[in-house]
Amino acid sequence: MSSNQVQLLSKIATGDGHGENSPYFDGWKAYENDPFHPTKNLHGVIQMGLAENQLSFDVIQEWVMSNPKASICTLEGVRNFSDIANFQDYHGLPEFRNAVAKFMARTRGNRVRFDPDRIVMSGGATGAHEVTAFCLADPGDAFLVPTPYYPGFDRDLRWRTGVQLVPIICESSNNFKVTEKALEAAFEKARKDNIRVKGVLITNPSNPLGTIMDRETLRTIVRFVNEKSIHLICDEIYAATVFSKPDFTSIAEIIEEDNIDCNRDLIHIVYSLSKDMGLPGFRVGIIYSYNDAVVNCARKMSSFGLVSSQTQHLIASMLSDDEFVERFLAESAKRLAKRYRVFTRGLSQVGINCLKSNAGLFLWMDLRSLLKSQTFEAEMALWRVIINQVKINVSPGSSFHCSEPGWFRVCNANMDDRAVEIALTRIRNFVLQNMEGKAPVKKQCWQSNLRLSFSSRMLDDITMSPHSPIPHSPLVKATT
Secondary structure, three states: OOHHHHHHOOHHHHOOOOOOOOHHHHHHHHHHHOEOEOOOEOOOEEEOOOOOOOOOHHHHHHHHHHOHHHOOOOOOOHHHHHHHHOOOOOOOOHHHHHHHHHHHHHOOOOOOOOOHHHEEEEEHHHHHHHHHHHHHOOOOOEEEEEOOOOOOHHHHOOOOOOOEEEEEOOOHHHOOOOOHHHHHHHHHHHHHOOOOEEEEEEEOOOOOOOOOOOHHHHHHHHHHHHHHOOEEEEEOOOHHHOOOOOOOOOHHHHOOOOOOOOOHHHEEEEEEOOOOOOOHHHOEEEEEEOOHHHHHHHHHHHHHOOOOHHHHHHHHHHHOOHHHHHHHHHHHHHHHHHHHHHHHHHHHOOOOEEOOOOOOOEEEEEOHHHOOOOOHHHHHHHHHHHHHHHOEEOEEHHHHOOOOOOEEEEEOOOOOHHHHHHHHHHHHHHHHOOOOOOOOOOOOHHHOOOOOOOOOOOHHHOOOOOOOOOOOOOOOOOOO
16 A cells, blocks of 8 residues: 555555454455355365354244244235334334344343343444444553454454453463453553553353363452452353353353442443344344443434344244244254264364363364474464365464463364264364374275375474464454
8 A cells, every 4th residue: 555545545544453464364355356155166175264153054943934024025014104104213113122132031040130221232242342342442541351352353343442451360270260360461551551441341152162161260350359449241142052051150140249339330231133044135234231321322323233124023023932942952952962972072082172161163173282482483384284285264362362272263163064074084083194193094995086195294384473374364343
């Protein structure tokens, strides 16, 4: 870009605040350039960097086919076309807010209730996070975030708001659990750096860990923000992806406990239907705040990213169907649990472990034993082999700000069973052929042309550089 062009544009337009200079996005570009297809491109890159829930699409499709009136674009529903297509107030359709509030309660075991009047719409969780940041912080202020955390937060909260993110360093020694000591250390570091901390941001269930926070951890965080008089933003977009015990505990439950001292004005929840329902394309994001001023401000700002009235109408009908909701949540949990078992069992066959988890659409895979050295440079070298040779898009832990090299996020709910088996075979072949004293895995007939011939010298031949050789991805859409 010429200097004249730079001067004509804003700093946001010419800067790199989107966070695209990351292997997280580079992996997407590698997939886009050479996408796997079971018949057209068997040797292409398998997309395991997309946290998308495709396992229960058929349940939703069945409901849509059986409820044509829910859409204004059908013969049965077109009578409502003019009412829905005309201008809608940015508060949202009452039936939509009521249905979302009811669904949020259901996904939390009906142990808490949500007020429909506190439901604020946004264009997906991406928009919800940015609006919340605008409401709570000024440019230069910071939120404390436990590591590892979703790379998109660097874009969602920072790019246009000017807000900073300060890591709360969590470690594998206690399964990356947030501790009071880690919270205090992050807060103190920000203070020494003359950064004003305005809040803590947690993701529960965690992306990328797939773990849930226990009640005592949540109580610790609530006590911490209350003592510091700072905000707590709880990203709960994976609430209904919990597929085994223990159950998910919402921050809404914690602040209603009799023995907790909490200023509710400090508590805010971000939610969406992208993960729990597998509907990221619908861009249904929700801000639920216990602070009246935040609700009022966020609602005004939601004009910049409303959910379409047609989508609201359809979602209201769907989530108001109690029988469907019960069936979908049960079936989704069942299928997620099965996929988790299949993938972890497949990895364990070659000695690859994952962090024990019970939620989310991904695994936190431990490849520390494959590193040539325990450094992030070695992690990047291993990642390049996986993306370029093994042809699987997984995301290295460094892109999630993990404090320890060798961890990788692997998404396993965005593909069919055959793609899972092919991915597992590629991983197993790679691991076995890089382990001394191990015989190569016996290939099945359909694997004979995968051409995955690896040697122990491969990692030595990779240039140790912190940047990927793959062109930077032009992706600017919300991807998690």
